Amino acid sequence: DAGITQSPRHKVTETGTPVTLRCHQTENHRYMYWYRQDPGHGLRLIHYSYGVKDTDKGEVSDGYSVSRSKTEDFLLTLESATSSQTSVYFCAISESSNYGYTFGSGTRLTVV
Amino acid sequence: QQQVKQSPQSLIVQKGGIPIINCAYENTAFDYFPWYQQFPGKGPALLIAIRPDVSEKKEGRFTISFNKSAKQFSLHIMDSQPGDSATYFCAARGGSTLGRLYFGRGTQLTVWP
Numbered sequence: 001d002a003g004i005t006q007s008p009r010h011k012v013t014e015t016g017t018p019v020t021l022r023c024h025q026t027e028n029h030r031y032m033y034w035y036r037q038d039p040g041h042g043l044r045l046i047h048y049s050y051g052v053k054d055t056d057k058g059e060v061s062d063g064y065s066v067s068r069s070k071t072e073d074f075l076l077t078l079e080s081a082t083s084s085q086t087s088v089y090f091c092a093i094s095e096s097s098n099y100g101y102t103f104g105s106g107t108r109l110t111v112v
Numbered sequence: 113q114q115q116v117k118q119s120p121q122s123l124i125v126q127k128g129g130i131p132i133i134n135c136a137y138e139n140t141a142f143d144y145f146p147w148y149q150q151f152p153g154k155g156p157a158l159l160i161a162i163r164p165d166v167s168e169k170k171e172g173r174f175t176i177s178f179n180k181s182a183k184q185f186s187l188h189i190m191d192s193q194p195g196d197s198a199t200y201f202c203a204a205r206g207g208s209t210l211g212r213l214y215f216g217r218g219t220q221l222t223v224w225p
Contacts, residue, residue, distance in 0.1 A: 031211045035215075040217065042201060042215050042216060043218075044215075045212060048211075048212055050211065058212070092155075094211050096211065098144070100144075100146045100158045100213075101156075101158070101213060102158070103148075103155030103156050103157065105154060106153075106154075106155050
């Protein structure tokens with residue numbers, strides 16, 4: 001989607017290795033979110049940010065950490081990847097708390 | 113605890129039919145209710161949204177009906193087309209949630225030609 005880029009698009013990694021996913025936006029939006037999507041579970045919030053260095057946990061934050069040192073970048077780190085973290089990860093941005101999200105195209109992560 | 117409950121999980125209709133997807137919520141602080149459409153391999157995209165001061169909103173063939181007293185809202189797709197085949201998510205936001213949306217689990221819609 002225009003204005004928001006996720007990288008990589010696909011990744012295969014081994015159990016126990018750290019993995020970092022990147023979300024980059026050019027919209028200068030304050031709010032950024034990381035979701036995971038799994039069949040039967042829909043979209044579940046991992047972490048979110050409401051400003052530079054301001055982050056908070058979502059409903060499925062165990063095993064994940066985030067950092068936001070610049071407005072445009074929001075990084076999601078799997079500290080020690082497990083097979084249960086195999087999923088499609090989506091980043092989303094929002095201009096304010098009164099508006100909807102714009103989602104990125106997703107990162108498909110496979111942990112073997 | 114699921115904040116937004118969505119049904120059905122899957123839906124199959126013939127071209128021209130009117131699929132209806134329903135969502136329910138409990139938190140009366142919610143004040144923004146969007147619907148997202150997702151095609152395979154893509155991220156969800158905002159389709160239509162409503163605020164609780166109106167009972168209905170239409171955009172093209174898509175209509176949201178909102179019942180504040182029942183804490184329910186639904187998506188209707190008029191004259192459905194095969195190109196509408198996608199996964200649909202309802203969501204809700206409000207209160208002190210710092211802008212975060214709570215999503216339903218999604219409905220996979222198939223429209224047969």
